[in-house]
Each structure stands twice: as C-alpha cells, then as structure tokens.
Ligand SMILES: CSC[C@H]1O[C@@H](n2cnc3c(O)ncnc32)[C@H](O)[C@@H]1O
C-alpha cells in the first residue's frame with residue numbers, strides 16, 4: 436500500500452466552497468484520505484510514508500481540458516490567421532490525410548508532455564487512430580477521455596466501417612489503464628455527418644452506454660449552412676436526432692440563442708468553451724455568463740494545438756475571466772473562483788466525473804498539481820485564488836500527480852523521454868511538409 440504525505444502546503448481545494456487550507460494532505464493508493472489544517476494523526480500514517488515538503492508550493496486539483504485533438508500539435512504554426520472553414524478544409528485536412536501512425540504518436544506525445552508540464556491531468560481527445568493515443572496515455576499516466584472523431588462525408592460502406600471502428604475503440608478502451616481511460620463516441624460535426632449517420636451514433640451511444648461528443652455551432656457560417664441545408668439551427672437539428680437524450684459534450688457552442696441555452700440546460704448537455712481557439716479562428720465569443728447562469732455544465736478546452744496554439748489551460752482560465760468582462764462591460768462576471776472552477780471542478784462536471792476528480796476532497800482520486808509560488812509574480816502572497824487566475828502561468832507548475840502517481844517532479848516528466856519526443860515531433864513535421 437503506497438502512502439504520500441504532503442506536509443505543510445497551501446491547498447486550494449476547488450470543492451463547492453473553494454476553500455483554501457494551509458495544512459496537510461495524505462494520499463493512499465491513489466486516493467485522498469486526509470486533508471486538514473492539523474497534522475495527520477500518527478495512527479493514519481504508515482512507517483514507509485513518502486513525504487513531500489509543501490513549503491512555497493500551492494496545491495490544487497489537476498486541470499481538466501474538455502476538448503482537443505492532441506496529434507495536431509504537429510501542425511502548430513503551420514497555418515495561422517485563417518477562418519475555421521478555410522483553415523480546416525484547405526490546410527488541416529490535406530495535411531492530416533498525410534499522417535502516418537508514427538505522426539499520430541509523435542503529435543500526441545509532444546502534446547501530453549506540454550499538458551503535463553502546464554498542469555493538465557485529464558484531457559478529452561478526439562482524433563483518428565485513437566488506439567495510439569490510448570496506448571500512450573496508458574504509458575504516460577494521464578487521465579484521458581478518448582474518442583475517435585468521425586467525418587462522415589463518404590460512402591455508406593465507409594461510414595459503416597468508421598462507425599464500427601469508433602465503437603470498437605470505445606468499447607475496448609473504456610475503463611482501461613486502471614480506469615484512467617474512458618471513452619465516448621464522436622461524429623465530428625453536423626456539417627460533416629449527415630443526419631441519418633448522426634442518428635446511428637446516437638443509437639450506438641444508447642446501446643453501448645457511451646457519451647457523445649461533437650463540434651457544434653462554432654461559427655456563424657456553420658449555423659447559416661445548417662439552416663440552409665436542414666431548415667433548422669444546429670441545436671434543434673441535433674435535438675431532433677436524439678443527440679441530447681444521452682450524456683453529451685458539445686465543443687464550442689459559440690452561437691446560441693436564449694432558447695437554445697434554455698434547451699441545453701434542460702437537457703443537461705455539457706459544453707466545452709474553447710476561448711482562445713474561437714478567437715484565433717475568428718469564430719466569435721461564446722455566451723459563457725449566460726450558460727453558467729442557466730446552469731449548463733460548461734468547462735474549458737483548448738481545442739487542438741493548431742488553432743490555439745498551445746495547450747496551457749491556465750491561459751484559458753485567465754482569458755475566460757477577462758474576455759467576458761470586456762464583452763459585457765461588467766467586471767463582476769466570471770470572478771476568479773468561478774474561472775478556476777471552469778478549469779477544474781466544472782471540467783469534471785462536464786465529463787460527469789465530479790464524484791471522482793476535479794477537487795481536492797477526501798475520497799477523490801489524487802489528481803493534483805503543485806505550483807511554485809516563491810516567484811516574484813506571486814508577491815505579495817495575498818489572495819491565492821486571484822493569483823492562480825490572474826497571475827499564474829502553466830510554467831509555474833512544479834509537480835504533477837495523477838491517481839497518486841507522480842508524473843512530473845521538479846518540472847521533469849517522469850514517464851516520458853522529452854528530448855526524444857521533441858526530436859521526433861520535429862522530424863514528423865518536416866516529413867509532412869516535404870511530401
Ligand atoms: C475527425 S478527428 C477531429 C477533426 O477535427 C478537426 N478540428 C480541429 N479543430 C477543429 C475545430 O475547431 N472545429 C472543427 N473541427 C476541428 C481536426 O482537423 C480533425 O480533422
């Protein structure tokens with residue numbers, strides 16, 4: 436039985452009350468068993484307990500990135516300053532068509548390094564060849580919610596093959612890696628999957644009891660095209676196909692009416708707000724304050740590293756807090772605690788995993804990070820929650836644990852060969868642009 440005692444640290448719990456505790460945390464076999472101001476009782480501690488000195492460190496739940504495409508890091512910087520449609524159709528898809536298995540691995544690996552070193556412990560990933568990402572996740576120790584994204588602009592036979600592959604992946608990997616990997620089914624978007632095909636995903640989700648994930652209402656053009664093609668906006672379109680009758684997670688949902696927000700809240704649909712990607716692709720600004728007000732399970736995602744262009748969730752947290760103040764002219768919207776919850780507890784809620792991750796609480800999985808606050812930008816040490824949102828940077832992350840296992844120690848990844856991964860990512864990119 437392994438035991439870890441974090442001694443004398445500052446804990447930002449991110450539970451409902453978002454308490455800040457100067458004290459101690461004990462982890463046993465990957466689960467938090469003690470968190471309190473007082474020194475843990477001697478009866479709780481084993482003789483071989485591993486001790487970590489918490490001085491100058493702030494401990495918080497690991498960040499949860501609820502939407503992304505990790506292998507796309509190979510395309511970071513390849514095409515900037517385009518709108519979504521041009522970027523996808525003329526730049527990303529032609530390059531992605533050239534990806535080999537090795538490229539998928541190399542892109543996913545550099546992304547997992549980047550996520551770990553900036554404090555993300557759980558990530559949602561939608562891509563092709565997901566067995567590769569899953570095997571990597573098993574090795575790195577991260578927690579992954581993985582799904583094979585399916586573009587259905589092909590023959591019925593190909594559609595069937597893709598859906599079968601997606602189901603096969605989801606069923607095979609769900610619960611693997613000691614439960615660190617869970618899966619979903621993901622038709623890519625209403626504009627890349629015909630209605631009858633989306634209906635087949637819904638049917639499969641019901642049959643295999645898997646959640647659904649898709650991109651929806653990301654750009655104005657997408658909404659307009661949906662109306663033109665199907666006579667409805669994307670929310671009504673997906674609703675009519677039964678998409679919201681199972682647990683579902685929508686990426687983006689930028690362009691929503693009041694009625695759509697009410698419907699998504701009533702159907703308990705989760706939304707991944709991708710602040711930076713939506714700005715970079717000039718898609719717009721999602722209605723985060725209204726979504727939160729309506730009680731929607733909203734959280735934060737980076738989207739792929741080619742439209743962001745990094746996987747540093749601290750940036751999304753900071754920008755979510757700032758951007759909506761600017762667009763509403765109201766400095767009280769998305770206060771610091773709410774912004775930090777978006778990257779932690781609300782992330783868990785969007786994935787319906789709030790009983791096991793997302794906050795530091797006895798009984799939950801020990802997915803947590805430690806930031807080095809003994810740096811000039813944290814002084815004076817006043818309101819730590821404010822500092823974590825308005826001041827912190829992913830590079831301040833000193834240590835990372837997932838399920839009680841340390842994955843980053845003093846900014847070194849313990850489960851990955853970072854030099855080799857950097858070299859291989861570069862080699863993959865050079866091969867991709869040559870061919
Ligand atoms: C079929 S795997 C996933 C697929 O999604 C594409 N993608 C990346 N970012 C976005 C985005 O913001 N909106 C829609 N689709 C996106 C990616 O290029 C892959 O092909």
Ligand SMILES: [Zn+2]
Pocket residue numbers: 502503504650686738739
């Ligand atoms: Zn996406």
